[in-house]
Amino acid sequence: MCSPIEHRRKELHSIAGHVQSGTPLWSTYIPYEEENGDIRRTVLEERKECCSICFESHIIQPVVLKKCHHVYCFACLQNWNTAQVQARSRLGLNNNNNNNNDNGGSGSTMTTPTCPLCCQEIPDMAESIIQEIVLFVCSAQKESASQSFIEEQSSKAYEKMELLQQIIDSLKTTNPTEKLRYETQLNDFRFNLHMVKKEYSQAIQVGKESEQKLWSGVQNTKAIQKLYHRIKNLPNEMDEEEDDEEEGMELRTLSEMENIRKEIDRLEEYPISYPIIHVGTALQIANVQILQEDWVGAKRTYKQIMKQYDDGWKMSPDIIPQQRRDIFGGMAQCSYELHEYAVAITVGQASISMNRYYPNSHSPIIQSYLILPDHKHIAQKYAAQAIIYEAPHAFV
Numbered sequence: 001m002c003s004p005i006e007h008r009r010k011e012l013h014s015i016a017g018h019v020q021s022g023t024p025l026w027s028t029y030i031p032y033e034e035e036n037g038d039i040r041r042t043v044l045e046e047r048k049e050c051c052s053i054c055f056e057s058h059i060i061q062p063v064v065l066k067k068c069h070h071v072y073c074f075a076c077l078q079n080w081n082t083a084q085v086q087a088r089s090r091l092g093l094n095n096n097n098n099n100n101n102d103n104g105g106s107g108s109t110m111t112t113p114t115c116p117l118c119c120q121e122i123p124d125m126a127e128s129i130i131q132e133i134v135l136f137v138c139s140a141q142k143e144s145a146s147q148s149f150i151e152e153q154s155s156k157a158y159e160k161m162e163l164l165q166q167i168i169d170s171l172k173t174t175n176p177t178e179k180l181r182y183e184t185q186l187n188d189f190r191f192n193l194h195m196v197k198k199e200y201s202q203a204i205q206v207g208k209e210s211e212q213k214l215w216s217g218v219q220n221t222k223a224i225q226k227l228y229h230r231i232k233n234l235p236n237e238m239d240e241e242e243d244d245e246e247e248g249m250e251l252r253t254l255s256e257m258e259n260i261r262k263e264i265d266r267l268e269e270y271p272i273s274y275p276i277i278h279v280g281t282a283l284q285i286a287n288v289q290i291l292q293e294d295w296v297g298a299k300r301t302y303k304q305i306m307k308q309y310d311d312g313w314k315m316s317p318d319i320i321p322q323q324r325r326d327i328f329g330g331m332a333q334c335s336y337e338l339h340e341y342a343v344a345i346t347v348g349q350a351s352i353s354m355n356r357y358y359p360n361s362h363s364p365i366i367q368s369y370l371i372l373p374d375h376k377h378i379a380q381k382y383a384a385q386a387i388i389y390e391a392p393h394a395f396v
Contacts, residue, residue, distance in 0.1 A: 217273025
């Protein structure tokens with residue numbers, strides 16, 4: 001039998017036309033359609049859905065939950081989550097130490113909000129919205145997509161991005177890294193939509209905005225790592241001091257460790273990021289500049305990356321091998337287009353030493369040698385290597 005609350009809820013749903021009488025609540029969700037191997041969400045406007053919190057027939061800024069696919073107004077779901085957390089806090093149910101439950105302590109944490117309909121855990125609202133944005137952006141990126149379809153999908157993506165921006169703005173400053181992660185994802189969506197529409201200048205502007213924030217995060221991460229390394233080495237430094245100064249040195253070491261930990265706590269109030277993400281964003285900017293044939297701008301971007309990770313031509317170990325090859329390969333191409341043939345050859349040779357199977361990795365070297373006088377035989381040598389190592393279709 002249904003509880004009185006669930007019975008009343010079903011009655012309200014029946015009145016609102018959301019479900020027919022007797023239909024299980026957990027069966028009311030927006031289904032997926034499978035077409036040509038692609039998973040597409042049924043358009044909300046084509047279905048007569050209502051928000052299960054406010055029971056309005058028109059859902060305002062709809063949010064589809066990631067697990068159960070139930071649909072709610074964005075504001076309603078936010079208020080529901082806040083109310084649940086506050087109620088559990090008042091009842092003292094927010095402690096994660098209550099592991100003596102019927103499930104042997106293997107259940108979910110009590111602080112996680114649940115769906116009003118099926119009581120499943122509500123995933124992070126931001127993650128649910130991101131999943132929908134990805135769907136719209138991927139649809140807009142299809143090669144067969146018409147301009148009107150691209151505009152339609154972009155409009156839906158931007159609508160969802162506004163919701164994501166609201167969540168980002170509401171995040172507490174106690175978790176700046178999470179905020180930076182969502183901001184980076186949001187800028188990545190904007191970047192991809194600008195690229196689909198061939199709005200290259202706007203894409204570069206968005207990319208640079210994201211790159212600057214990520215670089216600040218990388219610098220903060222490196223500063224924290226150095227401080228932890230300093231703490232690790234302090235006992236060894238103390239052992240090297242004279243025995244008669246052991247007591248005084250120990251006090252100084254403890255005082256210094258306390259100061260270092262205070263500095264770490266201060267730095268952790270700012271977001272952290274990692275080189276692989278920052279370099280990836282910078283390489284995206286360079287790729288757009290190459291697409292625009294802005295060889296000077298692209299080369300400047302590659303040089304900036306190398307300066308930021310200042311191990312010179314050896315490159316920093318923070319940069320993964322594929323990114324290193326992309327940097328050197330891009331530098332070689334830009335140098336050739338700028339008629340700096342000697343640089344193109346040197347950097348190109350460094351590029352193929354990393355991965356000679358990479359498509360078009362030999363091209364700047366071959367083209368540079370063909371232009372230089374009396375170097376045709378060397379160009380032929382590299383061309384033969386390219387035919388062997390690279391994909392054959394690149395030389396047809």
